Amino acid sequence: MEEQRVEGEGSSKDTRTSTIFKLPPLQIDNEDILFCIDIDPQSMLQMKGLTRLDAIKQAILLFVNAKLTINPQHRFAFATLSDSASWLKKEFSSEVESTIAAMRELSATTSSSQPDLTTLFQLAAHEAKKSSTQGRILRVILFYCRSTGRPQHQWPENQRLFTLDIMYLHDKPGPDNCPQEVYDTLVDTLEHVTDYEGYIFESGHASARILFRHVLVLLSHPQQRCIQEYINIPKLLAKKAPLVEPMATEDNFPVSTQ
Structure with missing residues (x-):
């Protein structure tokens, strides 16, 4: 939006023209967030002191409490x-x-086969249309725990009704595991369906702390995000270098008052 203002005195020919630029206010919508948790038997593999599924539960509780502190109007399913x-x-x-x-x-x-995400996207698309009528946006956060089975889906590429985030917990590569192939499939899936910038994080470490750290980054609102490669948080707490005493000069040499 641009307004032009002309300033002058009387009928003087010496008029000054100044241009004022105004940015329209950005509407940040409340979120409806749909968590989808992978309950494959691999979700019961042990981390440090708890299972992946238990760690996911704790991460979701942490996320919900923090998100509602930011804005109590967000909703979850x-x-x-x-x-x-x-x-x-x-x-x-x-x-x-x-x-x-x-x-x-x-x-x-107790058992499952190759997962099909089509049903998840159908549920999300239906809810996204309902959220839109209420002036809200819908986001899906998928916790995926399988190192052996690549997900599949059938979804039109031009139908982007919701934002998708993915948190991938996996084992190390091995004869029966292909986490890199699964991760690549998840990246392609995210890019295929997400509306706003969607984030994907992975962890092959058996540490809930890594999971919590990534989940807290997902607190960022889709309408305010940078692209993922520009994320530089959370920052590592590096040890501070010891302070170096300045060298004595004529200007800073201490003067005795005794």
Whole structure:
């Protein structure tokens, strides 16, 4: 938006022209966030002191509490991923107690095959249209735990109705594991369906702390994000270098008052 202002005195020919530029206000929408948690048996593999699934539960509780502190109008719902996606808690809610109840109901399945994300995207697209009518945007955060099975989906590339973030927990490469191939598939999937800039993080370390660190980066609102390669947070807490005493000069040499 641009306004032009002309300043002058009376009918003087000496007029001054100045241009004022104004940026229109940016509308930041409240979020409806759909968590989808992979409940494949690999979600029960041990990390340091707890299973992947337990660590994911703690990470989600941390995320929800922090997100509501930023803006209590955000809402959350929950789904699980086995062979396909299904609802765990369909109604979006801003109540922390609702999230706690969903986490208590969350458990792993005993077996599953190659997952199909098509159902998840169908659920998300349906909810995204409902959110849009309320002036909100929808985001999906997928926690994926498989090192052996690459996900598949069938989704039109021109239908981008929601933002997708992915947190990938995996094993080290081995005869039965192909985490790099799975990761590459997840990256392609994200780029295929996401509306705003979507983030993907991976961790092959058996540490919940790494998971929590990545999840806290996902607190960033999709409408305010930079592209992922520019992220430089969280910063490492490097040891401070010892302070060096300045050399005595004529200007800073201490003067005795005694």
